[in-house]
Amino acid sequence: MKLKLPLIAAFVAMLSLTACGGGGSSSSNSGSSSVASPATLTYTDTVVGTGTTAIAGKSATVKYTGWLYSTTATGNKGNQFDSGQFTFTLGSGSVIPGFDQGVTGMKVGGKRTVLIPSSLGYGASGTSGIPGGSGLVFDIELVSVQ
Template identity: 40%
Template sequence: MTRRTVPGTLLALTAALALTACGGEDGSGSSIEQPTSVVAEEISTDLSEAPEVPASDAPAPTELVVEDVVRGDGEEAVEGSTVAVKYVGGFYETGEEFDSSWSRGADETLPVTLGAGQVIPGFEQGITGMQVGGRRVITIPSELGYGEQDRGPIPGGSTLVFVVDLVEVTG
């Protein structure tokens, strides 16, 4: 199976142009198909339950990887909009959870204004293009996360995986 990497490479751009008739905006005006991979297949599609981040023994990706588990059919998250998300964050290699909105309650969400730099770049980029009702796996290399510095429970150089549910889009 394949993975789509972000930011778009020439290959992704070519695929986006080829898939223009498929629908589904990515927020930049290009239509992009986001195929499901083995990682996404291991994530629950039940949006009423907290997902778990699976461990991976595959080499960590060097670019942002975005995989839809459930495609939403509501409003799209675009730059400048404020979104409310539920999420679980874990480490790529072990799947060990380091943060989760679910641990604070099933209705707890995180508000993020896309394009405002409120969260790490990979998290923001991974949400862009989602639609309300969707669940997405976002695998973030350290360069788009916290880099080489330790941040709380996250060691420098960590590849992070977030499973994100898009609950609401406003603005």
């Protein structure tokens, strides 16, 4: 019984801290929720490919859709910011580190959802259409590896 009161007090303190979110709005990010970012890079294979494996130094062609990470949206997919298809060399630094790491290890024909923290995306400064500090979510399909 003596342990119950400190446990309840700790829970109430934690709950009140989580309720203290900055209540202001950002004028440069109208129409979307506050900036959020996952703690670490994570990925989920929705389809496991059977073809060639994507490794550093190889050229990978991917189809992708990118969203801003959101803690309140289904699948953490907030506002969509881009989609398309392109080819890049893995490990060359030509894409953000989280995208590069998210594709590495995939096999051709595979599909993967990758959650990228801001530190492996566009960082504190952001880029056009992506606010600083934003985490990202990508659905990626590996089309080919050469």
